[in-house]
Amino acid sequence: MEFVANKSNATLFVGVHGMGGIGKTTLAKTINNKLSNQFELRSFIADIRESCKQNGMHYLQNQLINDILKQDGGVRNKDEGIKFISSKFKGKKVLVLLDDADEVVQLKCLAGDHDWFSSGSKIIITTRNKRILEEARVDYNYEHKEMDNNQSLIMFSKHAFRRNSPPREFEDLTHEVVSITGGLPLSLEVFGSLLCGKEPTQWINTIKKLKRVPHTEVHKKLRISYEALGYRQKQIFLDIACFFICTNKIIASYMWDACGFFPSEGIEALIFMSLIKVGNDHKLKMHDQLRDLGREIVCEEN
Template sequence: MPLFVAQYPIGINSRVEAIILQLEIGSDDVRMLGIYGPGGVGKTTIAKAIYNKILDHFEGINFLENVKDKSGTFDGIIQLQEILLRETLGMNGQLKVRSESKGTVAIGNILHNKRILLILDDVDKLYQIERLIGGCDWLASGSRIIITIRNKHLLQTLSIRHSTYEVKGLDNHEALELFSMHAFHKNKPKEDYSKLIDQVICYAKGLPLALSIIGANLHGRSEMEWKSALDKYKMISDKDIQKVLQVSYQELDETEQDIFLDLACFFKGLYKEWAGPSDPTLAQQRRGISA
Protein backbone atom coordinates (compact mmCIF):
# COMPACT_ATOMS: atom_id res chain seq x y z
CA MET A 1 0.00 0.00 0.00
CA PRO A 2 1.24 3.52 -0.74
CA LEU A 3 1.75 5.92 2.16
CA PHE A 4 -0.07 9.18 2.79
CA VAL A 5 2.42 11.95 2.02
CA ALA A 6 0.93 15.35 2.88
CA GLN A 7 -2.28 17.30 2.61
CA TYR A 8 -0.52 19.88 0.43
CA PRO A 9 2.68 18.32 -1.03
CA ILE A 10 4.13 21.63 -2.18
CA GLY A 11 7.81 21.62 -3.13
CA ILE A 12 8.02 17.83 -2.84
CA ASN A 13 8.30 16.64 -6.45
CA SER A 14 11.56 18.37 -7.41
CA ARG A 15 13.29 17.08 -4.29
CA VAL A 16 11.96 13.56 -4.81
CA GLU A 17 13.18 13.46 -8.41
CA ALA A 18 16.65 14.66 -7.41
CA ILE A 19 16.95 11.91 -4.79
CA ILE A 20 15.70 9.17 -7.13
CA LEU A 21 18.41 10.14 -9.61
CA GLN A 22 21.00 9.62 -6.86
CA LEU A 23 19.59 6.21 -6.02
CA GLU A 24 20.15 4.89 -9.58
CA ILE A 25 17.43 2.28 -9.21
CA GLY A 26 18.56 0.33 -12.28
CA SER A 27 22.05 -0.47 -11.00
CA ASP A 28 22.78 -3.78 -9.28
CA ASP A 29 25.01 -2.53 -6.50
CA VAL A 30 23.70 -1.85 -2.99
CA ARG A 31 23.11 1.80 -2.21
CA MET A 32 22.37 3.70 0.97
CA LEU A 33 21.27 7.32 0.96
CA GLY A 34 20.97 9.64 3.96
CA ILE A 35 18.39 12.42 3.77
CA TYR A 36 19.41 15.05 6.30
CA GLY A 37 18.27 18.45 7.50
CA PRO A 38 16.76 20.20 10.54
CA GLY A 39 13.55 19.08 12.22
CA GLY A 40 10.39 20.18 10.42
CA VAL A 41 12.06 20.60 7.01
CA GLY A 42 10.15 17.70 5.46
CA LYS A 43 12.57 14.75 5.47
CA THR A 44 9.92 12.17 6.39
CA THR A 45 7.41 13.60 3.91
CA ILE A 46 9.96 13.38 1.10
CA ALA A 47 10.93 9.83 2.09
CA LYS A 48 7.28 8.75 1.94
CA ALA A 49 6.89 10.27 -1.53
CA ILE A 50 10.01 8.42 -2.72
CA TYR A 51 8.69 5.17 -1.24
CA ASN A 52 5.43 5.54 -3.17
CA LYS A 53 7.23 6.30 -6.42
CA ILE A 54 9.75 3.44 -6.49
CA LEU A 55 8.19 0.62 -4.43
CA ASP A 56 7.29 -1.42 -7.55
CA HIS A 57 10.99 -1.94 -8.33
CA PHE A 58 11.63 -4.15 -5.28
CA GLU A 59 10.72 -7.60 -3.97
CA GLY A 60 10.40 -6.40 -0.40
CA ILE A 61 9.50 -2.93 0.87
CA ASN A 62 9.41 -1.45 4.34
CA PHE A 63 9.06 2.00 5.89
CA LEU A 64 10.00 2.11 9.59
CA GLU A 65 8.83 5.43 10.97
CA ASN A 66 10.06 7.24 14.11
CA VAL A 67 12.98 4.88 14.74
CA LYS A 68 14.51 7.18 17.37
CA ASP A 69 11.37 7.36 19.52
CA LYS A 70 10.39 3.72 19.13
CA SER A 71 13.87 2.36 19.83
CA GLY A 72 13.93 4.32 23.09
CA THR A 73 11.01 2.35 24.54
CA PHE A 74 11.16 -1.04 26.27
CA ASP A 75 11.86 -3.72 23.64
CA GLY A 76 11.53 -0.99 21.01
CA ILE A 77 14.26 -2.38 18.75
CA ILE A 78 12.74 -5.86 18.94
CA GLN A 79 9.34 -4.48 17.95
CA LEU A 80 10.91 -2.70 14.97
CA GLN A 81 12.69 -5.92 13.98
CA GLU A 82 9.39 -7.81 14.13
CA ILE A 83 7.69 -5.22 11.92
CA LEU A 84 10.56 -5.32 9.44
CA LEU A 85 10.51 -9.11 9.21
CA ARG A 86 6.72 -9.39 8.92
CA GLU A 87 6.36 -6.75 6.24
CA THR A 88 9.41 -7.84 4.23
CA LEU A 89 8.13 -11.43 4.27
CA GLY A 90 4.55 -10.32 3.55
CA MET A 91 3.24 -11.93 6.73
CA ASN A 92 -0.05 -10.85 8.32
CA GLY A 93 0.19 -13.05 11.41
CA GLN A 94 2.30 -12.98 14.53
CA LEU A 95 6.08 -13.22 14.41
CA LYS A 96 8.03 -13.11 17.66
CA VAL A 97 11.65 -12.08 18.06
CA ARG A 98 13.17 -13.29 21.34
CA SER A 99 16.19 -10.98 21.46
CA GLU A 100 17.81 -8.15 19.50
CA SER A 101 20.72 -10.38 18.49
CA LYS A 102 18.47 -13.12 17.14
CA GLY A 103 16.37 -10.52 15.36
CA THR A 104 19.43 -9.06 13.63
CA VAL A 105 20.54 -12.51 12.42
CA ALA A 106 17.02 -13.30 11.16
CA ILE A 107 16.89 -10.00 9.28
CA GLY A 108 20.28 -10.72 7.72
CA ASN A 109 19.05 -14.08 6.46
CA ILE A 110 16.02 -12.46 4.83
CA LEU A 111 17.76 -9.40 3.36
CA HIS A 112 20.42 -11.58 1.76
CA ASN A 113 17.82 -13.15 -0.53
CA LYS A 114 15.59 -10.22 -1.48
CA ARG A 115 16.04 -7.02 -3.45
CA ILE A 116 14.55 -4.63 -0.90
CA LEU A 117 13.68 -1.02 -0.34
CA LEU A 118 14.03 -0.13 3.33
CA ILE A 119 13.47 3.34 4.75
CA LEU A 120 14.56 4.05 8.33
CA ASP A 121 12.95 7.29 9.41
CA ASP A 122 14.43 9.58 12.06
CA VAL A 123 17.57 7.68 13.05
CA ASP A 124 19.95 9.24 15.57
CA LYS A 125 22.21 6.37 16.71
CA LEU A 126 24.46 3.98 14.81
CA TYR A 127 23.25 0.94 16.79
CA GLN A 128 19.72 1.47 15.42
CA ILE A 129 21.03 0.93 11.89
CA GLU A 130 23.17 -2.05 12.93
CA ARG A 131 20.32 -3.80 14.74
CA LEU A 132 17.92 -3.33 11.83
CA ILE A 133 20.08 -4.18 8.83
CA GLY A 134 22.99 -6.05 10.43
CA GLY A 135 26.09 -6.09 8.28
CA CYS A 136 25.52 -3.93 5.23
CA ASP A 137 27.24 -6.60 3.13
CA TRP A 138 24.25 -8.86 3.84
CA LEU A 139 21.99 -6.88 1.50
CA ALA A 140 20.96 -8.45 -1.78
CA SER A 141 22.06 -6.96 -5.09
CA GLY A 142 20.04 -3.93 -6.15
CA SER A 143 18.74 -3.14 -2.64
CA ARG A 144 18.31 0.45 -1.51
CA ILE A 145 18.39 1.79 2.04
CA ILE A 146 17.18 5.33 2.77
CA ILE A 147 17.76 6.89 6.18
CA THR A 148 16.38 10.22 7.39
CA ILE A 149 18.69 11.88 9.89
CA ARG A 150 19.43 15.30 11.31
CA ASN A 151 23.21 14.84 11.38
CA LYS A 152 24.79 13.48 8.19
CA HIS A 153 28.01 12.56 10.03
CA LEU A 154 26.26 9.51 11.48
CA LEU A 155 26.67 7.76 8.11
CA GLN A 156 30.41 8.31 7.90
CA THR A 157 31.08 5.36 10.22
CA LEU A 158 29.36 2.90 7.86
CA SER A 159 31.38 0.83 5.41
CA ILE A 160 28.61 0.60 2.81
CA ARG A 161 28.73 2.97 -0.17
CA HIS A 162 26.39 5.84 0.59
CA SER A 163 25.44 9.30 -0.57
CA THR A 164 23.62 12.16 1.11
CA TYR A 165 20.95 14.67 0.21
CA GLU A 166 20.43 17.86 2.19
CA VAL A 167 16.82 18.97 2.42
CA LYS A 168 16.71 22.75 2.42
CA GLY A 169 13.76 24.91 3.35
CA LEU A 170 11.13 25.97 0.84
CA ASP A 171 11.88 29.01 -1.28
CA ASN A 172 9.69 32.09 -0.82
CA HIS A 173 7.28 31.13 -3.60
CA GLU A 174 6.80 27.60 -2.25
CA ALA A 175 6.52 28.86 1.33
CA LEU A 176 3.87 31.40 0.34
CA GLU A 177 1.81 28.77 -1.48
CA LEU A 178 1.98 26.25 1.38
CA PHE A 179 1.13 28.85 4.00
CA SER A 180 -1.77 30.17 1.90
CA MET A 181 -3.25 26.70 1.51
CA HIS A 182 -3.36 26.31 5.29
CA ALA A 183 -4.31 29.87 6.20
CA PHE A 184 -6.80 30.61 3.38
CA HIS A 185 -7.45 27.19 1.80
CA LYS A 186 -6.31 28.50 -1.57
CA ASN A 187 -2.90 28.87 -3.20
CA LYS A 188 -2.94 32.66 -3.28
CA PRO A 189 -3.14 34.84 -0.16
CA LYS A 190 -5.53 37.71 0.48
CA GLU A 191 -3.96 40.94 -0.74
CA ASP A 192 -4.82 42.94 2.40
CA TYR A 193 -2.80 40.42 4.46
CA SER A 194 0.32 40.64 2.31
CA LYS A 195 2.54 42.50 4.83
CA LEU A 196 1.54 40.18 7.66
CA ILE A 197 2.17 37.14 5.48
CA ASP A 198 5.66 38.41 4.64
CA GLN A 199 6.42 38.42 8.36
CA VAL A 200 5.19 34.84 8.75
CA ILE A 201 7.35 33.65 5.82
CA CYS A 202 10.33 35.35 7.44
CA TYR A 203 9.74 33.71 10.84
CA ALA A 204 9.14 30.21 9.42
CA LYS A 205 12.49 30.12 7.58
CA GLY A 206 11.09 27.87 4.87
CA LEU A 207 10.22 25.02 7.27
CA PRO A 208 7.05 23.28 6.01
CA LEU A 209 6.06 22.16 9.51
CA ALA A 210 6.16 25.72 10.84
CA LEU A 211 4.28 27.11 7.83
CA SER A 212 1.59 24.45 8.19
CA ILE A 213 1.10 24.90 11.94
CA ILE A 214 1.12 28.70 11.86
CA GLY A 215 -1.15 28.79 8.81
CA ALA A 216 -3.67 26.44 10.41
CA ASN A 217 -3.52 28.45 13.63
CA LEU A 218 -4.28 31.74 11.85
CA HIS A 219 -6.98 30.36 9.55
CA GLY A 220 -10.28 32.17 9.98
CA ARG A 221 -8.86 34.75 12.42
CA SER A 222 -9.18 38.50 12.14
CA GLU A 223 -6.39 40.84 11.07
CA MET A 224 -6.09 42.04 14.67
CA GLU A 225 -5.61 38.45 15.87
CA TRP A 226 -2.93 37.95 13.22
CA LYS A 227 -1.06 41.01 14.45
CA SER A 228 -1.28 39.79 18.05
CA ALA A 229 0.20 36.41 17.10
CA LEU A 230 2.97 38.01 15.03
CA ASP A 231 3.90 40.33 17.90
CA LYS A 232 4.64 37.21 19.93
CA TYR A 233 6.80 35.77 17.12
CA LYS A 234 8.88 38.98 17.11
CA MET A 235 10.08 38.14 20.61
CA ILE A 236 11.56 34.83 19.42
CA SER A 237 15.07 34.32 18.07
CA ASP A 238 15.17 33.59 14.34
CA LYS A 239 17.04 30.35 15.02
CA ASP A 240 14.53 28.95 17.48
CA ILE A 241 11.63 27.76 15.35
CA GLN A 242 10.56 25.37 18.12
CA LYS A 243 9.45 28.37 20.18
CA VAL A 244 7.45 29.65 17.21
CA LEU A 245 5.56 26.37 17.19
CA GLN A 246 5.12 26.63 20.98
CA VAL A 247 3.46 30.04 20.57
CA SER A 248 1.04 28.52 18.05
CA TYR A 249 0.20 25.80 20.58
CA GLN A 250 -0.39 28.37 23.32
CA GLU A 251 -2.80 30.23 21.02
CA LEU A 252 -5.19 27.27 21.24
CA ASP A 253 -7.91 27.34 23.88
CA GLU A 254 -7.72 24.88 26.78
CA THR A 255 -9.92 22.24 25.14
CA GLU A 256 -7.93 22.38 21.89
CA GLN A 257 -4.66 22.07 23.84
CA ASP A 258 -6.02 18.98 25.62
CA ILE A 259 -7.01 17.41 22.28
CA PHE A 260 -3.58 18.19 20.83
CA LEU A 261 -1.77 16.63 23.80
CA ASP A 262 -4.01 13.57 23.82
CA LEU A 263 -3.25 13.00 20.12
CA ALA A 264 0.48 13.52 20.74
CA CYS A 265 0.40 10.98 23.59
CA PHE A 266 -1.54 8.53 21.40
CA PHE A 267 0.97 8.65 18.53
CA LYS A 268 3.87 8.21 20.96
CA GLY A 269 2.20 5.13 22.45
CA LEU A 270 1.62 6.76 25.85
CA TYR A 271 -2.13 6.12 25.72
CA LYS A 272 -1.44 2.64 27.09
CA GLU A 273 -0.83 4.18 30.52
CA TRP A 274 -4.03 6.21 30.49
CA ALA A 275 -6.36 5.56 33.40
CA GLY A 276 -8.48 8.68 33.05
CA PRO A 277 -8.30 12.49 32.84
CA SER A 278 -6.93 12.76 36.36
CA ASP A 279 -4.30 10.04 35.95
CA PRO A 280 -1.04 11.58 37.27
CA THR A 281 1.12 9.43 34.94
CA LEU A 282 -0.67 10.74 31.86
CA ALA A 283 -0.58 14.29 33.14
CA GLN A 284 3.19 14.07 33.57
CA GLN A 285 3.63 12.62 30.06
CA ARG A 286 1.43 15.31 28.52
CA ARG A 287 3.38 18.04 30.28
CA GLY A 288 6.59 16.58 28.85
CA ILE A 289 5.19 16.64 25.32
CA SER A 290 3.93 20.22 25.64
CA ALA A 291 7.39 21.27 26.79
Protein backbone atom coordinates in the same frame (compact mmCIF):
# COMPACT_ATOMS: atom_id res chain seq x y z
CA MET B 1 15.77 10.13 -7.80
CA GLU B 2 18.39 10.71 -10.50
CA PHE B 3 21.02 8.99 -8.37
CA VAL B 4 18.76 6.01 -7.68
CA ALA B 5 17.69 5.72 -11.33
CA ASN B 6 21.30 5.70 -12.55
CA LYS B 7 22.10 2.79 -10.22
CA SER B 8 18.86 0.85 -10.50
CA ASN B 9 20.49 -2.59 -10.23
CA ALA B 10 22.72 -1.77 -7.25
CA THR B 11 21.85 -2.13 -3.58
CA LEU B 12 21.83 1.46 -2.34
CA PHE B 13 21.75 3.11 1.08
CA VAL B 14 20.42 6.68 0.72
CA GLY B 15 20.60 9.09 3.68
CA VAL B 16 18.64 12.31 4.28
CA HIS B 17 19.76 14.56 7.15
CA GLY B 18 18.78 17.97 8.49
CA MET B 19 17.35 19.81 11.48
CA GLY B 20 14.08 18.82 13.14
CA GLY B 21 10.92 19.94 11.36
CA ILE B 22 12.59 20.55 8.01
CA GLY B 23 10.71 17.84 6.11
CA LYS B 24 13.10 14.87 5.99
CA THR B 25 10.36 12.31 6.52
CA THR B 26 8.10 13.96 3.93
CA LEU B 27 10.91 13.89 1.37
CA ALA B 28 11.80 10.26 2.16
CA LYS B 29 8.15 9.18 1.90
CA THR B 30 7.88 10.87 -1.50
CA ILE B 31 10.95 9.00 -2.77
CA ASN B 32 9.61 5.81 -1.21
CA ASN B 33 6.25 6.23 -2.98
CA LYS B 34 7.90 6.91 -6.35
CA LEU B 35 9.93 3.69 -6.04
CA SER B 36 7.25 1.48 -4.48
CA ASN B 37 5.88 0.06 -7.75
CA GLN B 38 9.31 -1.45 -8.43
CA PHE B 39 9.23 -3.56 -5.25
CA GLU B 40 6.95 -6.31 -3.97
CA LEU B 41 8.69 -6.35 -0.59
CA ARG B 42 8.48 -3.04 1.29
CA SER B 43 8.76 -1.79 4.85
CA PHE B 44 8.42 1.60 6.53
CA ILE B 45 9.83 1.71 10.06
CA ALA B 46 8.59 5.03 11.48
CA ASP B 47 9.99 7.15 14.32
CA ILE B 48 12.84 4.78 15.19
CA ARG B 49 14.24 7.09 17.87
CA GLU B 50 11.10 7.05 20.03
CA SER B 51 9.95 3.52 19.20
CA CYS B 52 13.35 2.07 20.12
CA LYS B 53 13.21 3.80 23.53
CA GLN B 54 9.71 2.56 24.27
CA ASN B 55 9.72 -0.93 22.79
CA GLY B 56 13.35 -1.98 22.26
CA MET B 57 15.38 -2.76 19.16
CA HIS B 58 13.99 -6.28 18.79
CA TYR B 59 10.47 -4.84 18.38
CA LEU B 60 11.56 -2.89 15.29
CA GLN B 61 13.43 -5.91 13.94
CA ASN B 62 10.28 -8.03 14.28
CA GLN B 63 8.30 -5.31 12.49
CA LEU B 64 10.77 -5.37 9.59
CA ILE B 65 10.68 -9.18 9.43
CA ASN B 66 6.89 -9.19 9.44
CA ASP B 67 6.70 -6.56 6.68
CA ILE B 68 9.16 -8.36 4.38
CA LEU B 69 8.57 -12.07 5.10
CA LYS B 70 4.93 -11.83 6.27
CA GLN B 71 5.76 -13.93 9.31
CA ASP B 72 6.51 -13.44 12.98
CA GLY B 73 10.27 -13.56 13.43
CA GLY B 74 9.98 -14.26 17.15
CA VAL B 75 13.14 -12.24 17.77
CA ARG B 76 13.77 -11.73 21.51
CA ASN B 77 16.84 -9.48 21.42
CA LYS B 78 18.80 -7.41 18.92
CA ASP B 79 21.52 -10.04 18.38
CA GLU B 80 18.92 -12.63 17.38
CA GLY B 81 17.41 -10.03 15.09
CA ILE B 82 20.71 -9.26 13.35
CA LYS B 83 21.35 -12.95 12.77
CA PHE B 84 17.84 -13.53 11.41
CA ILE B 85 17.65 -10.50 9.10
CA SER B 86 21.19 -10.87 7.72
CA SER B 87 20.57 -14.52 6.79
CA LYS B 88 16.91 -14.57 5.70
CA PHE B 89 16.88 -11.39 3.56
CA LYS B 90 19.83 -12.23 1.30
CA GLY B 91 17.70 -13.26 -1.68
CA LYS B 92 15.13 -10.50 -1.18
CA LYS B 93 14.96 -7.31 -3.23
CA VAL B 94 13.49 -4.84 -0.73
CA LEU B 95 12.55 -1.20 -0.34
CA VAL B 96 13.00 -0.09 3.29
CA LEU B 97 12.48 3.36 4.81
CA LEU B 98 14.15 3.81 8.22
CA ASP B 99 12.78 7.05 9.65
CA ASP B 100 14.39 9.23 12.34
CA ALA B 101 17.34 7.11 13.45
CA ASP B 102 19.47 8.74 16.13
CA GLU B 103 22.13 6.07 16.74
CA VAL B 104 24.23 4.12 14.25
CA VAL B 105 23.53 0.87 16.17
CA GLN B 106 19.89 1.14 15.06
CA LEU B 107 20.96 1.02 11.42
CA LYS B 108 23.37 -1.85 12.10
CA CYS B 109 20.51 -3.84 13.67
CA LEU B 110 18.01 -3.22 10.87
CA ALA B 111 20.17 -2.90 7.75
CA GLY B 112 23.73 -3.67 8.73
CA ASP B 113 25.30 -4.04 5.31
CA HIS B 114 24.65 -4.14 1.57
CA ASP B 115 25.07 -7.91 1.42
CA TRP B 116 22.12 -8.44 3.75
CA PHE B 117 19.84 -7.83 0.76
CA SER B 118 19.53 -8.83 -2.88
CA SER B 119 20.93 -6.54 -5.59
CA GLY B 120 18.57 -3.70 -6.51
CA SER B 121 17.42 -3.16 -2.92
CA LYS B 122 17.01 0.41 -1.69
CA ILE B 123 17.39 1.49 1.96
CA ILE B 124 16.33 5.10 2.70
CA ILE B 125 17.37 6.58 6.05
CA THR B 126 16.39 9.87 7.69
CA THR B 127 18.21 11.38 10.67
CA ARG B 128 19.05 14.66 12.37
CA ASN B 129 22.64 13.56 12.80
CA LYS B 130 24.87 13.50 9.72
CA ARG B 131 27.53 11.53 11.60
CA ILE B 132 25.27 8.46 11.74
CA LEU B 133 25.08 8.35 7.95
CA GLU B 134 28.85 8.72 7.64
CA GLU B 135 29.45 5.90 10.12
CA ALA B 136 26.94 3.73 8.25
CA ARG B 137 28.76 4.56 4.97
CA VAL B 138 25.65 5.33 2.97
CA ASP B 139 26.04 5.56 -0.81
CA TYR B 140 24.34 8.94 -1.10
CA ASN B 141 24.07 11.58 1.61
CA TYR B 142 21.63 14.47 1.10
CA GLU B 143 21.25 17.52 3.37
CA HIS B 144 17.65 18.72 3.34
CA LYS B 145 17.66 22.51 3.69
CA GLU B 146 15.17 25.28 4.42
CA MET B 147 12.68 26.34 1.75
CA ASP B 148 13.34 29.48 -0.26
CA ASN B 149 10.93 32.42 -0.02
CA ASN B 150 8.73 31.38 -2.98
CA GLN B 151 8.38 27.79 -1.75
CA SER B 152 7.67 29.06 1.76
CA LEU B 153 4.97 31.39 0.51
CA ILE B 154 3.22 28.58 -1.37
CA MET B 155 3.35 26.14 1.54
CA PHE B 156 2.15 28.70 4.07
CA SER B 157 -0.68 29.82 1.77
CA LYS B 158 -1.87 26.24 1.32
CA HIS B 159 -2.32 25.91 5.07
CA ALA B 160 -3.59 29.43 5.77
CA PHE B 161 -5.82 29.97 2.71
CA ARG B 162 -6.13 26.53 1.05
CA ARG B 163 -4.59 28.01 -2.11
CA ASN B 164 -1.11 28.72 -3.50
CA SER B 165 -1.04 32.46 -2.85
CA PRO B 166 -2.58 34.85 -0.31
CA PRO B 167 -5.58 37.10 -1.03
CA ARG B 168 -4.60 40.69 -1.78
CA GLU B 169 -5.64 42.00 1.66
CA PHE B 170 -3.36 39.43 3.36
CA GLU B 171 -0.27 39.79 1.16
CA ASP B 172 1.80 41.99 3.49
CA LEU B 173 0.81 40.02 6.59
CA THR B 174 1.65 36.74 4.84
CA HIS B 175 5.11 37.93 3.87
CA GLU B 176 5.68 39.00 7.47
CA VAL B 177 4.75 35.58 8.88
CA VAL B 178 6.78 33.75 6.23
CA SER B 179 9.84 35.81 7.18
CA ILE B 180 9.40 34.71 10.82
CA THR B 181 9.46 31.01 9.90
CA GLY B 182 12.88 31.15 8.26
CA GLY B 183 11.83 28.61 5.62
CA LEU B 184 11.17 25.83 8.13
CA PRO B 185 8.32 23.64 6.79
CA LEU B 186 7.14 22.72 10.28
CA SER B 187 6.78 26.41 11.20
CA LEU B 188 5.01 27.18 7.93
CA GLU B 189 2.51 24.42 8.54
CA VAL B 190 1.88 25.21 12.20
CA PHE B 191 1.65 28.98 11.75
CA GLY B 192 -0.48 28.65 8.59
CA SER B 193 -2.94 26.38 10.39
CA LEU B 194 -2.94 28.72 13.38
CA LEU B 195 -3.96 31.73 11.27
CA CYS B 196 -6.35 29.98 8.89
CA GLY B 197 -9.76 31.68 8.88
CA LYS B 198 -8.67 34.54 11.17
CA GLU B 199 -9.37 38.22 10.58
CA PRO B 200 -6.50 40.65 9.74
CA THR B 201 -6.63 42.13 13.26
CA GLN B 202 -6.10 38.66 14.72
CA TRP B 203 -3.19 38.14 12.35
CA ILE B 204 -1.54 41.34 13.58
CA ASN B 205 -1.90 40.29 17.23
CA THR B 206 -0.64 36.77 16.49
CA ILE B 207 2.38 38.11 14.58
CA LYS B 208 3.29 40.29 17.57
CA LYS B 209 3.06 37.22 19.81
CA LEU B 210 5.07 35.03 17.45
CA LYS B 211 7.81 37.63 17.46
CA ARG B 212 7.87 37.62 21.27
CA VAL B 213 6.94 34.06 22.19
CA PRO B 214 7.94 31.16 19.87
CA HIS B 215 5.16 28.75 18.98
CA THR B 216 5.23 25.76 21.36
CA GLU B 217 4.36 23.10 18.77
CA VAL B 218 7.38 24.02 16.67
CA HIS B 219 9.67 23.97 19.67
CA LYS B 220 8.47 20.60 20.86
CA LYS B 221 9.95 19.20 17.67
CA LEU B 222 13.10 21.30 17.71
CA ARG B 223 13.76 20.60 21.37
CA ILE B 224 14.25 16.90 20.66
CA SER B 225 17.61 17.66 19.04
CA TYR B 226 18.62 19.90 21.96
CA GLU B 227 17.80 17.26 24.59
CA ALA B 228 20.00 14.76 22.75
CA LEU B 229 23.10 16.90 23.43
CA GLY B 230 25.55 16.45 26.28
CA TYR B 231 25.75 19.08 29.05
CA ARG B 232 28.73 20.96 27.56
CA GLN B 233 27.21 20.89 24.07
CA LYS B 234 23.98 22.32 25.47
CA GLN B 235 25.87 25.20 27.07
CA ILE B 236 27.62 26.01 23.79
CA PHE B 237 24.28 25.88 21.94
CA LEU B 238 22.64 28.24 24.45
CA ASP B 239 25.62 30.62 24.38
CA ILE B 240 25.43 30.85 20.59
CA ALA B 241 21.67 31.40 20.67
CA CYS B 242 21.99 34.23 23.18
CA PHE B 243 25.28 35.88 22.31
CA PHE B 244 27.39 34.50 19.48
CA ILE B 245 25.36 34.38 16.26
CA CYS B 246 27.57 35.92 13.53
CA THR B 247 30.59 35.74 15.88
CA ASN B 248 33.84 34.11 14.76
CA LYS B 249 33.89 30.63 16.29
CA ILE B 250 37.58 31.04 17.23
CA ILE B 251 36.80 34.06 19.43
CA ALA B 252 33.90 32.30 21.20
CA SER B 253 36.00 29.14 21.61
CA TYR B 254 38.48 30.93 23.90
CA MET B 255 35.73 31.28 26.51
CA TRP B 256 34.36 27.75 26.05
CA ASP B 257 37.86 26.34 26.32
CA ALA B 258 38.39 28.22 29.61
CA CYS B 259 35.10 26.80 30.88
CA GLY B 260 36.17 23.24 30.04
CA PHE B 261 33.45 22.80 27.39
CA PHE B 262 35.78 21.30 24.72
CA PRO B 263 34.58 23.68 21.96
CA SER B 264 36.03 21.84 18.94
CA GLU B 265 34.12 18.70 19.85
CA GLY B 266 31.01 20.65 20.85
CA ILE B 267 30.84 22.77 17.69
CA GLU B 268 31.34 19.70 15.52
CA ALA B 269 28.50 17.91 17.34
CA LEU B 270 26.16 20.88 16.88
CA ILE B 271 27.00 21.04 13.16
CA PHE B 272 26.33 17.33 12.73
CA MET B 273 23.00 17.70 14.56
CA SER B 274 22.06 20.52 12.14
CA LEU B 275 21.67 22.90 15.09
CA ILE B 276 24.25 25.42 13.84
CA LYS B 277 26.28 26.19 10.74
CA VAL B 278 29.72 27.75 10.34
CA GLY B 279 30.22 30.01 7.33
CA ASN B 280 33.32 30.26 5.15
CA ASP B 281 34.28 33.28 7.26
CA HIS B 282 34.20 31.02 10.40
CA LYS B 283 31.17 32.89 11.76
CA LEU B 284 28.58 30.95 13.73
CA LYS B 285 25.10 30.78 12.20
CA MET B 286 21.83 29.50 13.63
CA HIS B 287 18.31 29.15 12.26
CA ASP B 288 15.94 31.73 13.76
CA GLN B 289 13.66 29.05 15.20
CA LEU B 290 16.60 27.39 16.95
CA ARG B 291 17.84 30.76 18.20
CA ASP B 292 14.42 31.47 19.73
CA LEU B 293 14.29 27.97 21.22
CA GLY B 294 17.66 28.49 22.91
CA ARG B 295 16.60 31.83 24.37
CA GLU B 296 13.31 30.34 25.57
CA ILE B 297 15.19 27.55 27.37
CA VAL B 298 17.43 30.09 29.11
CA CYS B 299 14.40 32.11 30.23
CA GLU B 300 12.81 28.93 31.65
CA GLU B 301 15.98 28.03 33.56
CA ASN B 302 16.46 31.56 34.93
